[in-house]
Amino acid sequence: MKYYSSHISRLIEVLGKLPGIGPKSAQRLAFYIVNMPEDQVEYLSGVIREAKATVCHCKICYSTTDQEVCQICDNPFRNQKQIMVVENSRDLVAYEKTEKYDGVYHVLHGAISPMLAIGPDDIKLRELMQRLQGEVEEVIIATNSSLEGETTAMYISKLLKPTGIKVSRIASGIPVGGDLEYIDEITLLRALEGRVTL
Amino acid sequence: MKYYSSHISRLIEVLGKLPGIGPKSAQRLAFYIVNMPEDQVEYLSGVIREAKATVCHCKICYSTTDQEVCQICDNPFRNQKQIMVVENSRDLVAYEKTEKYDGVYHVLHGAISPMLAIGPDDIKLRELMQRLQGEVEEVIIATNSSLEGETTAMYISKLLKPTGIKVSRIASGIPVGGDLEYIDEITLLRALEGRVTL
Helix, strand or coil, X not given: CCCCCHHHHHHHHHHHCCXXXXXXXXHHHHHHHHCCCHHHHHHHHHHHHHHHHHCEECCCCCCEECCCCCCCCCCCCXXXXXXXXXXCHHHXXXXXXXXXXXXXXXXXXXCCECCCCECHHHCCHHHHHHHCCCCCCEEEECCCCCHHHHHHHHHHHHHHHHHCCEEEECCCCCCCCCCHHHCCHHXXXXXXXXXXXX | XXXXXXXXXXXXXXXXXXXXXXHHHHHHHHHHHHCCCHHHHHHHHXXXXXXXXXXXXXXXXXXXXXXXXXXXXXXXXCEEEEEEEECCHHHHHHHHCCCCCCEEEEECCCCCECCCCECHHHCCHHHHHHHCCCCCCEEEECCCCCHHHHHHHHHHXXXXXXXXXXXXXXXXXXXXXXXXXXXXXXXXXXXXXXXCCC
8 A cells, every 4th residue: 555646655655765754854844845835846856956056165275165266265354264064065064153263264064983984085085185285384174073074184194294294183171061971981081181280 | 146947946936835845855856856857757747737637625625636526424333423533634634544443533623723814714614504404413523632733622622512422532642652751741741631430
């Protein structure tokens, strides 16, 4: 017995392949979409197509943009000598939202993961090395605090050692507002190791 | 400072309006979509458009289908004298997945909610009453166990009283596998009230 019409089945299937959308959410979304007014569905479908068609990667930092050079790399008020290395454009946006960082970025589009067979050549590392031939004072490694992120951070720091450029890593520790009771042991240890003198 | 290009902003905005998708998920989905291969984006966009274009409501039970009369209403092996009333097509699918119910359905497309100003005329109640003029033996009310669902169930049972048709309500109680310790008081009371002799 088929529970849905073939078009709804196909919509559920394609939505269910998107990240963070399980079978239940996909079903809910599909029924919601087919019950939306027709012009809104047209709009949704069009916006998806358009975003894909216009979006590309900045030729300097590889962030997601719709220009050849992104607004950040193109901004003369940003410190072009300080490069923050992030795994993806979402992480870049997260730091931009702090409104305090005035350097530039480098988006790796992934992290080294032997488990998923992602090696150094599969992410934008060569491109990072090329950028370092210019005037760069500091590379801040802001990959995630996961196994892959840490592996990538370690790899980059070794790779950069011969260049003599200052390499730093964002701090690990207790998140602001975090309750020690609920924080895992590794984070607690990291926070202790990274303690700062007051 | 804009964090995204205008096309990505628009995509995040439109995705964020879908049910169950918050600002973070919308951002994640948008970046995922623009990084998908172009043919897959075309496919996604097309499937959405197509599903909307072909899907309609069954003229008997108002379930979501792509035919004039849905597969269930059109099935001679289903008991057309037993009608299960559900709030939406997702609830219909949930009961279909049990593979044990062999009656038919009636999809209300909502529930009575004074809070949201949804009255009896805003859901497919008149259409249900019209169906009851045929040979119907039982109406099973399977609206949700929420305030709106219970209000709708009560309303339907009163509406159907004069017709003499048997009206039943699906049981409230402990979900199978549920641990009493974690179940709210109202459900515990309902389970007690609805106890069955062994």
